[in-house]
Amino acid sequence: MTLQYLLPKRCLTQLAGRLADYPAGWLTKLIITLFVRYYKVDMQEAMRPELSAYPTFNAFFVRPLRDDARPLDTDPNALVMPADGVISQLGPIDGERIFQAKGHHYTLEALLAGNERLTEIFRDGAFVTTYLAPRDYHRVHMPCNGILREMIYVPGDLYSVNPLTAAAIPNLFARNERVICVFDTDFGPLAQILVGATIVGSIETVWAGAVTPPREGIIKRWRYPDAESEGAVVLLKGQEMGRFKLGSTVINLFAKDRVVLDERWHTLAATRFGQRLATVNIADGGVPQG
Structure with a gap:
């Protein structure tokens, strides 16, 4: 450390x-x-x-996989895992507090670079943090159909993000460089956050290419139009949305009461892109997608 x-x-x-x-x-x-x-x-x-x-x-x-290597859960009420890796942590967001590791929490406000609007959107929601080890497939995919509304680049440190470091360095994911992608979906607002780390040479998205480098030390924000407008970025469930050039972490944020995380997932569970991550929360007023 x-x-x-x-x-x-x-x-x-x-x-x-x-x-x-x-x-x-x-x-x-x-x-x-x-x-x-x-x-x-x-x-x-x-x-x-x-x-x-x-x-x-x-x-x-960043090698692509065979088309049949990761079967996609096609249930319209299901969101899928965005990446191969290991669950670092997951569960409810306690107000603004997100659990990092035993003895460590960080806040939505810090993770989202002080953006009050986004902090309110995801307050009391749910999160999933997935760590991609060096052996894993390093392309990141969409959990569900989504319309990109905003991308924010946040400069920061480049600490390692493996489980040992996450248990030792306070506010790790809110301190490291990251790219925050916010989507409108049928399941409510979705944030998919690509976190940089030591020796991660580049974070890329399919619509913008390499977001980092360059590393200019300033927050950058891009906004995107509605689905029907020119320049809109619409991605389907399972489509690639970004990639890491060397391993890192993906954090997903969901709004309050919109989804139910699948019971199979727990800390250190191995994940594969395409597996069921969550389903629409019909009990709390969610609308079935079928």
Whole structure:
């Protein structure tokens, strides 16, 4: 943990990003081979299983999967897991407080960069924090159909976001760099937040490309029009919405009483994109989508 505070995280991240984008021929293939063996990556799930298909480490890291590798829960009343990974934490939001780890909470206001409007939208709602380890598939998908209304880039630190760090560093996810994506959905407002970390060279979205870098140290905000308007960004359930170039964390926020998280999920549960995450909360006035 001391190293987390002392290491030049920004410089390391910039260097790692440049190296991972460099086509180094046989050396790149060797690094990918060693990575696959060490982390036991299942390349049979990849659209291109042969390691020679990836000219750079980043090309390998954001490799697409076969179309049949992650069956999608097609129930119209269900939201699906947005990513492969492990549940870091999940549950109700206590007013503005979100549980990070034993002994640590952080606030909606801090996570959402002081945005009072968004803080009120998700107050007393629900959250799911999913950690993507290095071995995982690193594209992030939509839990349900959504219309993008806002994207906010928040500069910050680049601490590691693994479970050990989450248990030790206060306000971790509200301190780190992040990209907040807010959608209108049939299940109410949805925030999908892509959190940066040490050696995460880039956070990208399908509509904007690389949001970071550059890292200019200022909050940036983009607003998007209604579905019927020119320039609207409409994504369907299961479609890719973003990706990490090296592992990190996704946080989902849901408004109060709009969804019920599936009972199978608990801390440290392994997730796969496409599995059922939650369903519409019909008991509290939600409308079935079928």
